[in-house]
Amino acid sequence: DTEVTQTPKHLVMGMTNKKSLKCEQHMGHRAMYWYKQKAKKPPELMFVYSYEKLSINESVPSRFSPECPNSSLLNLHLHALQPEDSALYLCASSQDLLAGGHNEQFFGPGTRLTVL
């Protein structure tokens, strides 16, 4: 199984809503990532988890709250978002964060988020 799954595929939410994005992988990867991607722009790193611990937070506003309940799951909790947060949110995983070998990232299909 070389797949990263994400739910939901699409999400529309108001600025006062609380919602969560979910990501799952069963490749035994120990590094998991959240990216934000706007149209015609590259993915921007938000968070990195390594062995279920938050390793990197790229100064993301606190209205985005990541969680890694176990080695296969990664969540992104959303609260009080702004319309400019509308984007494609991509989850990715890789074997780990260490330098050895390819260690390429496998991406999920993304959640297209619209904030009204």
Added chain:
Amino acid sequence: GQNIDQPTEMTATEGAIVQINCTYQTSGFNGLFWYQQHAGEAPTFLSYNVLDGLEEKGRFSSFLSRSKGYSYLLLKELQMKDSASYLCAVRDNTGGFKTIFGAGTRLFVKA
């Protein structure tokens, strides 16, 4: 800091060869990746270089020169399905092992 430059758009003809260049500046270089991303889809891994030289994988090859901060992706025997964005990404080991993506090159393959 990090900086990655690649052309915004390229157009090529079916059956031809195209080379997409990428230049980068980073303080802790730890490998360079190329990803393909079709519109509305997730990026998929194409190639990885950490040592100087050419890596070949079927119709796709990637080259790296660390001293020049330069890489290219070579696509041979272009097919219409190769129309996509090609993202150059550099792994940097300063402040944690981060992969920073370039803005991507949109490749249009015409008949």
